[in-house]
Amino acid sequence: MSTPTDDPLARERAHLAASRAALRAMRQDAEALDIRDVTANWVNAEVLARQIEDRVKALADLSDTPLFFGRLDYEEQRWETGGRFYIGRRHVHDAHGDPMVIDWRAPVSQPFYRASRKDSLDIGLRRRFGYTGGDLTAYEDEHLGDPAGPADSSEGGPTSKLLQQEIERPRVGPMRDIVATIQPEQDEIVRSGLGGTVCVQGGPGTGKTAVGLHRVAYLLYAHRERLARTGTLVIGPNRSFLHYIEQVLPALGELAVQQATVDDLVAHVEVRGTDDAPAAVVKGDARMAEVLRRALYSHVTMPAEPVVVVRGSRRWRVPAYELEVIVRELLARDIRYGAAREALPQRIAHAVLVQMERAGEAPDDRVQDAVARNAAVKAAVKSVWPAVDPAKLVLRLLTDAEFLAEHAAGLLDEDEQRTILWARPVRGVKAARWSAADAVLIDEAADLIQRTSSLGHVVLDEAQDLSPMQYRAVGRRCTTGSATVLGDLAQGTTPWATRSWAEALGHLGKPDGAVEELTAGFRVPTDVITYASRLLPHIAPGLTPVASVRENPGFFDIRTVAEPAGVVAACAELLRNEGSTGLIAADARIPELAEALTAAGIGYLGPGQETTRETRLTLVPASLAKGLEYDYVVLDEPRAVVDGEPDERTGLRRLYVALTRAVSGLVVTHSAPLPAQLAG
Template structure:
C-alpha cells in the first residue's frame, strides 16, 4: 500500500521535490513487494530451474532495497525537446529524476531513471557550450536521507551555468565515515567518458591521488552490467584489488548501486593453487616475477615430451596393427605445431594414433567406425605410448623441480637467466615434496602460469584491476589470463608504485596483460585531497615520477595541513585526539616497524584504534594504518608519523619516497605530519 502524499503548495519547489521523493520511495517499496510476492510453484519444470529462479528473485529483492541514508535520486533533468531515439521514455519537454536505480509507478511510468540510462548522460556531460538539449539541471542536497536543498543550473544562461555548484562541492567534501561510497552524484565529464566506454575495448586509467580512479573503475563495472547484463551474466565480472583491507573498504560500492554479483579478489586469491607459507626476499621475488619465467616454464614443461623409441602395436582379435615410431613422431610434431595447450594436445594424441591405425585397417579391407577408433584409443599399447611420449604434467611439481634442482633449472634457463639470477631462483632449502614446500606468493604465480600452459584458464567478460602499478609482469599475466576473451579496466598511478618490480610504463604493463591496444586515459583533477596537502606531497614527484603531471585539486576548501615537531608518542596521540574532536574519520599512518609502539601509546591514552579495512562508525573513528597497507584507503583526517621512518622502511630510497607519497595523500580534509627525526630532504 502506498502512503497518500498531501499536495505541496504550488509556490514551494522544495516541498514538491520532497513529495516526489516520498512517492518514489513508496513506488520502490511496491516494486519490492511485487518481487517478494512472485509465486514460481507452477512456472518451473524441475527443482534445478526452481532454485535458479528463486535465487534470481532474491537478488532482485535485494537490489530493490531502499538504503537508509542513501538518496533515492540526486538530480533532475528538464529536457527542452524529446530525448534521442535511444531513450524510449523521452518526450518533448519531459522531466527526469536521476538516481541509483530505476523506479516506476503502478502504471509502469518512470519516477526515477537509472543513472546509467542514455537519457541520464546529460546530467554528467551537459555544459553551457554543449547543453545537450537540457534547459535545467537540478542537483539535490540531503541531510541523512532527508531532502533539504536544491540547486539549479539553467544551461541556456551561460553566466548562471558557469557558477560552481555548491552542492557538488559539499558532496565531494562530505566527511568519510564508514566504507567507500559511490560517486554517482558527482561523476565529472572526463570520468563519465571512461565509465561509459564500450565493453569491447580495454581501458587503462592513470590517475594521481584523489582523482577518483577507483570509483571510476567500480562505476564502470556497474555501467557495463547495466548495458550488457545478459552477456556479463554468462561470462562474469571480477574486481582485483591489492589486499583484503582494500577490498573490504570498497565492497559496499557496487551493492549500493544494485549490483550484487561481482566477485572481488586479490591476485593471491586468483593463484591459490597451493598453500602459501613462505616469503621471498625482494631480489628473489623480482626474478620470479620477471616475464622471462614464462619461457623457462614452457621449456621445462615441453622438455618432458620425448620422441617415441618403439612402434605402437595394437592387437585386435587375431590381427596386429603396427604403427612405426616415425609416424608417431610425426603425429606428435603436428600437435606441437598447432600450439594448443599441453593437456589438450595430450588428450588428442591417443585419438590421432587410433586414427592412423584405422587408416591401416581400412587399407586392409576392414570397415571400422568411430566406436572402433575410441576402442583403439583406449588400448593398453596406445595408453603406454602416450604415457611414454607425452607424460601427464602437474604444475606444482613442474615448479617444484625447477626451484629445487640446480641442473634442471640451468638446462631450461640457459640464455634466459644468468648464473646469479638462477641462484636467486633456487630455494635455499629444497623441499622434498610439493606438500612440504614453503611456497611463496611469487611461487604461486609461477604455478598458475604452469597450470595455464597445461589447461586453459577460463576467461571472464570484464576484469577491473586496481592499484595495478605494483604488479610484477608475471602477476599481470595471471590477471590477463582471466580476461583473454574479455576486456579489462586497469587503474593505477605510476608515482605510487612501491614494489621493487613496480610498473615503469603502462605500455609495458598492458603488453604483459595481453591488452597492448588498450586506451590509456589520464585523470589529473583531484577531488579528494585538499589543495595544500597535494601541493606538499607533489614535492616528491620529480624524484619518483618525473614524467607525471601533479594533481590539481579542484576543491575550494584548501584543507587543514600542518607539520609538527614531536618529542615522543604523546605528541602523536595528542594530534589524533585533536583531530577526533572534528567530524569524520581519522587515520594514524606510520612505518610498519613503529606500529606496535604506537598501538601501545594509543591504548595508554584510552584510544582504541581500528585495523585497516575495519568499518569506521560514529563512535569508533580512529584507524591505525601500517604504511604498507595505506594504499587505496582514505580518511577525513590523517596523522602521518615520522616520514623518514616510512622511507627507511623500504629496500631503497626511491621506493621509500613513493611509499611516503602514498601516505601523504590519504587525507580528505586535513593532514598533520609529526616528526622527531629530520624530514626527508626531498620534501624541501
C-alpha cells in the same frame, strides 16, 4: 503559508516520497511472485528463486542514501512523460510502468554528467539535490540553455556548492559511490565500451577506483545478458582494500560481482614462505614464462618404438616414424600441453583406423575410441607425452640447478638462477614453503597445461604494484574479455613496480588498451597535494601533478613533537572533528603507537575494519595505506616510512602514498629530520 504546489522544495520532497513508495511496491511485487507452477523441475525452480531473491535485494531502499540526486529538464518535450527526468541510483516506476527515477546509466541520464553551456545537449535545466541522511534538504539549479549565465559545474571543476559539499562530506565507514559527483572526464571512462580495455592513470584523489567500480556497474547495465554468462571480477591489492570498497556496487544495485586479490586467483598451493626482493624480482619477470614453457615441453620425447594394437586376431602396427610425425604436428599447433596430450591417443587411433580401412574393414567412431583406450596406446602416450603436475614442475625448477640451467639458458644469467634456487632440498609439494611469487609461477604452468577460464570483464586496481608475471595471471582471466586497469605510477612501492602502462598492458595481453589520465583531484585538499607533489620529481618525473579542484584548502600542519605523546595528542585533536581519522606510521612503529593509544584511553581499529561513530580512529601501517582514505590523517615520522623500505626511491613512493590519504586535513608529526625531498 506555501503549499507543495508553489514551494519547489516541497514538490521535490513529495516526488521523493512517492518514488520511495513506488520502490517499496516494486519490491513487494517481486517478493509476492509465485513460481510454484511456472518451472519444469526443481533445478529451474532453484535458479528462478535465486534470481528473484537477488532482484528483491537489488530493490532495497537505503534509507540514508538519496534515491535520486538530480533532475534534467529537456528543452523539447520529446517523451510521453514530458521532458523531465529524475536521475538516481536505479530505475523506479509507478504502478502504470511510468518512470519516476531514471537509472544514472541510462542514455537519457548521460547529459546530467556531460551537458554544459558550451554544449547543452538539449538540456534547459540541470537540478542537483542536497540531502541530510536520506532527507532532501536543498536544491540547486543550472540553466544550461542560457549561454550568458555563470560557469556551470562541468566547466573547470565543480563550481556547484552542493556538488562541492558532497565531494567534501566527511566519510565514516566503507567507501561510498560517487554516482552523484561523476565529472565529465570520469563519465567518459565509465561509459566506454565493453570491447576495449582501458587503463586509467590517476594521482591520489582523482577518483580512479570509483571510476573503475562505476564502469563495472555501467557495463552490467549495458551488457547484462552477456556479462551474466561470462562474469565480472574486481581485483584489489589486499583484503583490507576489498573490504573498504565492497559496498559500492551493492549500493548501485549490483550484487553479482566477485572480488579477489591476485593471491586468491593463484591459490594452487598454500603460501607459507617469503622471498627476498632479488628473488621476487626474478620470479616475477616475464622471462620466467618462457623458462616454464621450455621446462614443460622438455617432457615430450620422440617415439623410439612402434605401437602395436591387438584387436581380436589382428595386430595393427603404427611405426615410430609415423608416431613422430603425429607428435611434431601436435607440437607445431601450439595448443595447450594438456589438450595436445588428450589429442595424441585419438591421433594414434586414427592412424590405426586408416590401416583397418585399407584392409577392407569399416570401423566407426566407437572403434576409434576403443583403440584410443587400448593399453598399448595409453603406454605410448605416457612415455611420449607424460602428464605433468604444475606444482611439481615449478618445484623441480627451483630445486634442481641442472634442470633450471638447461631451460633458463639464454634467458636468466647464472646469478639470477642462483637467486631463485632454494638453498635446501624439499621432499614434496606439500612440504615446500611456497612464496606468493612461486604461486604465480605455478599458475603460469597450470595455464600452459590447461587453458584458464576467461571472464567477460576484469577490473584491476592498484595495478602499478604488480609484477609482469602477475599481470599475465590477471590477463589469463580476461583473454576473451576486456579489462579496466587502474593505478598511479608514482605510487608503485614494490621492487618490480610498473615502469610504463604500455609495458603493463603488453604483459596483460591487451597491448591495444587505451591509456587515460585523470589529473583533477577531488579528494585530497590543495595544501596537502601541493606538499606531497614535492616528491614527484624524485619518484615519477614524467607525471603531471594532481591539481586539486576543491575550494576548501584543507587543514595542514607540520609539527616537531616528543614521541609518542605528541602523536597521540595530534590524534586526540583531530578526533574532535566530525569524520574518520587515520594514524599512518612506518610498520615498525605500529606496536609502540598502539601501546601509547591504549595507555591514553583512545580506541582504534585496524585497516579494513569499519569505522563507527564511537570508534573513528584507524591505526594504519604504511604498507597497507594504499587505496584507503580518511577525513583526517596524522602521519607519523616520514623519515621512518622512507627508511622502512629496501631503497630510498621505494620509500619516497611509500611516503607519497601516506601523505595523500587525507580528505580534509593532515598533520605531519616528526622528531627526526624530514626527508630532504620535502624541502621547499
